[in-house]
Amino acid sequence: MASKLSHSIGTHTRLWYLIDARHQVVGRLASMVALLLQGKNKPIYHPSVDTGDHVVVINTGHAVLTGSKWDKKLYRHHTGYPGGLKEIVAKQLHQKNPTMILRRAVNGMLPKNLQRKHRMRRLHLYPDSAHSHALNITHQLPGPCPVFKTLSDYSSEEITSFPDIVTRISHL
Amino acid sequence: VPRVKRGVTKHARHKKILKAAKGYQASSGRNYKWAKEALMHAWSHAYRHRRQRKGDFRRLWIIRIGAACRQHDTNYSQFMHGLTAAGIEIDRKMLADMAVRDPAAFERLVALAKTD
Numbered sequence: 349m350a351s352k353l354s355h356s357i358g359t360h361t362r363l364w365y366l367i368d369a370r371h372q373v374v375g376r377l378a379s380m381v382a383l384l385l386q387g388k389n390k391p392i393y394h395p396s397v398d399t400g401d402h403v404v405v406i407n408t409g410h411a412v413l414t415g416s417k418w419d420k421k422l423y424r425h426h427t428g429y430p431g432g433l434k435e436i437v438a439k440q441l442h443q444k445n446p447t448m449i450l451r452r453a454v455n456g457m458l459p460k461n462l463q464r465k466h467r468m469r470r471l472h473l474y475p476d477s478a479h480s481h482a483l484n485i486t487h488q489l490p491g492p493c494p495v496f497k498t499l500s501d502y503s504s505e506e507i508t509s510f511p512d513i514v515t516r517i518s519h520l
Numbered sequence: 521v522p523r524v525k526r527g528v529t530k531h532a533r534h535k536k537i538l539k540a541a542k543g544y545q546a547s548s549g550r551n552y553k554w555a556k557e558a559l560m561h562a563w564s565h566a567y568r569h570r571r572q573r574k575g576d577f578r579r580l581w582i583i584r585i586g587a588a589c590r591q592h593d594t595n596y597s598q599f600m601h602g603l604t605a606a607g608i609e610i611d612r613k614m615l616a617d618m619a620v621r622d623p624a625a626f627e628r629l630v631a632l633a634k635t636d
Binding site: 388389390391392393394395 | 580583584585587588590591616619620
């Protein structure tokens with residue numbers, strides 16, 4: 349039965365999402381975060397009302413840039429003075445402040461209107477896993493990129509019991 | 521023709537314009553010349569936006585339907601394709617309304633769209 353009472357208290361609240369950025373590609377993660385900040389995942393979305401949620405991203409210091417972007421991607425700004433074009437490589441920017449790359453990515457992916465500033469204020473980035481919003485978090489979301497296990501994630505029994513493919517071929 | 525002084529008719533014409541411009545900022549809400557200018561822009565915007573309104577709403581409904589579909593493991597394009605394949609002709613306005621007010625029925629539609 350259709351009725352207005354199908355709205356619950358949770359329909360219009362601002363949720364708090366927690367996302368781990370470890371091994372997540374910056375651009376793909378930023379795209380997902382920008383959608384959450386705008387509230388475009390909600391059927392009650394309207395552009396004039398800020399239906400966005402809070403997003404807490406941890407481990408931004410361990411996010412991934414593919415290719416040779418760490419050495420080649422330039423972040424530029426102009427100071428306003430003649431000859432004042434400042435360029436900084438992604439690697440150096442990351443060393444200076446490990447949250448800046450993701451912050452700039454999300455900022456660029458939000459619509460450029462008056463709501464952008466408010467939405468960016470709802471983005472909370474932390475370079476490591478420590479964050480101060482444990483009481484607020486409502487959901488934890490997986491990042492857009494699948495996380496694979498590295499060699500150090502396997503136990504020594506699993507490593508030794510793995511079938512020995514290389515030595516079997518080497519006798520040929 | 522007897523001599524006519526233009527005051528009364530002019531006043532009536534101006535009063536009509538100023539009434540239509542009530543609430544406009546600064547001179548545009550008080551001064552006949554500026555009010556007329558502001559109203560010409562307003563009427564031109566209203567004409568254009570009455571036609572744009574149809575597209576604007578359709579775009580909003582599509583965003584809302586897409587958001588609701590993604591909560592049910594599909595996306596807007598797959599959902600609409602499934603609906604047309606199932607012969608369901610419910611329009612986007614009603615689908616978007618159902619997504620908010622009658623989520624159970626919307627979920628049934630998603631299930632119908634997913635069946636081959």
